[in-house]
Amino acid sequence: MKKIGLAVVTYKDNFGSALQTFATQYSVEKLGCSVECISTSGVQNIIDSRKKKYYLGRVFNKEEFNYLLDSVTSRFRKKIKNASYTENMAIRHEQYMRFNEQYLHFSEVPNNFDELTKMSSKYDAIIVGSDQLWRPSNIAGGYFTLEFVPQGVKKIAYSTSFGVARLHKSIQNHAKSFLKSFDWISVRENSGKAIVKDMIGRDIPVVCDPTMLLSIEEWNKYVSPEPFVKGDYIACYIMGDSKEQRDFVKRLRKETGYKVVGLLHGSTYVSGDDEWVDEAPYNVGPFEFINLLKHAKYVCTDSFHCSVFSILNNTPFFVFRRDSDNEETSANDRIYTLLSWAGLDNRLLNGNENVDEVLKLELNYSNVNERVSERRKESLEFLTNALKSV
Numbered sequence: 216m217k218k219i220g221l222a223v224v225t226y227k228d229n230f231g232s233a234l235q236t237f238a239t240q241y242s243v244e245k246l247g248c249s250v251e252c253i254s255t256s257g258v259q260n261i262i263d264s265r266k267k268k269y270y271l272g273r274v275f276n277k278e279e280f281n282y283l284l285d286s287v288t289s290r291f292r293k294k295i296k297n298a299s300y301t302e303n304m305a306i307r308h309e310q311y312m313r314f315n316e317q318y319l320h321f322s323e324v325p326n327n328f329d330e331l332t333k334m335s336s337k338y339d340a341i342i343v344g345s346d347q348l349w350r351p352s353n354i355a356g357g358y359f360t361l362e363f364v365p366q367g368v369k370k371i372a373y374s375t376s377f378g379v380a381r382l383h384k385s386i387q388n389h390a391k392s393f394l395k396s397f398d399w400i401s402v403r404e405n406s407g408k409a410i411v412k413d414m415i416g417r418d419i420p421v422v423c424d425p426t427m428l429l430s431i432e433e434w435n436k437y438v439s440p441e442p443f444v445k446g447d448y449i450a451c452y453i454m455g456d457s458k459e460q461r462d463f464v465k466r467l468r469k470e471t472g473y474k475v476v477g478l479l480h481g482s483t484y485v486s487g488d489d490e491w492v493d494e495a496p497y498n499v500g501p502f503e504f505i506n507l508l509k510h511a512k513y514v515c516t517d518s519f520h521c522s523v524f525s526i527l528n529n530t531p532f533f534v535f536r537r538d539s540d541n542e543e544t545s546a547n548d549r550i551y552t553l554l555s556w557a558g559l560d561n562r563l564l565n566g567n568e569n570v571d572e573v574l575k576l577e578l579n580y581s582n583v584n585e586r587v588s589e590r591r592k593e594s595l596e597f598l599t600n601a602l603k604s605v
Contacts, residue, residue: 231520269355310500347378
């Protein structure tokens with residue numbers, strides 16, 4: 216049996232990261248391989264140090280600086296919140312810890328990159344995939360680029376995202392170097408396909424996110440059939456801080472009479488969010504997250520993976536841009552690519568729309584499901600062929 220290592224995100228509490236990690240592990244095991252998620256706990260400080268060095272070198276870039284400032288400010292705000300907030304975050308964290316322990320298979324913990332390289336030699340291939348793992352700061356971090364992988368171990372990128380529409384010239388040489396070392400590359404967004412073509416001249420496929428490799432029937436094996444929240448509700452998962460988008464959700468609530476269930480304070484702490492939602496559960500793990508979207512009357516989000524699971528569950532949803540398209544750090548193309556191939560471009564809103572009008576927008580999930588099924592088939596073919604070559 217082939218032994219495969221996964222270079223994925225398991226070190227932070229994020230619904231999308233957890234579910235795509237599970238989906239990648241599930242899909243590779245389904246193809247007959249033994250799988251481990253590589254533990255980064257022993258080398259995370261080294262990775263973070265490299266990323267900080269990158270940010271320091273880009274401190275005079277306004278957009279990069281603002282991106283870093285938002286992250287630091289949010290972490291600071293979270294740390295100084297009251298005891299109730301701290302307790303809620305602990306409840307959420309416990310859900311992730313249980314999920315990781317119960318559903319993910321981890322490697323031993325390497326204490327440095329030399330040990331990581333030595334440990335990696337036991338794998339036939341290492342897969343890096345999904346999430347924004349090739350953002351410029353992650354390229355600088357030197358982990359998700361698989362530069363630690365020894366000779367003889369295949370390198371596969373499945374649905375990996377650059378998280379930006381273009382790479383700044385300061386990181387391009389590094390990108391060219393690590394991309395050339397990969398045996399198989401696929402990406403999640405059209406912009407990523409263009410970047411790889413520009414960097415190393417390779418034509419590579421755009422495949423679906425790992426979470427879409429599983430049918431809804433497969434996901435439902437892990438999701439309780441009973442609604443996590445009782446009654447009719449609008450599920451709201453907005454990670455940015457747009458007031459306009461929140462005002463749209465309030466208008467939707469007024470128009471429909473449905474309560475708003477908010478999944479609050481994800482990657483960004485937003486002051487005041489606790490005050491306007493009707494319910495804000497924190498005992499929500501990755502599978503409860505799917506349950507909330509499954510039973511919602513509507514979903515409002517700026518999250519890629521929230522959009523994915525709304526589509527898989529055939530739940531009416533509206534998605535907003537989290538970034539401006541003009542920003543160098545914008546990750547909007549992941550939403551554009553998803554909506555385009557699913558035929559759901561009309562679900563993308565600004566937040567200032569008339570609720571009556573958007574509720575009339577066509578939503579034919581029968582057609583969408585056919586598109587998803589076809590993309591799933593194509594994507595599984597890529598992954599199957601990559602693993603056969605190992």
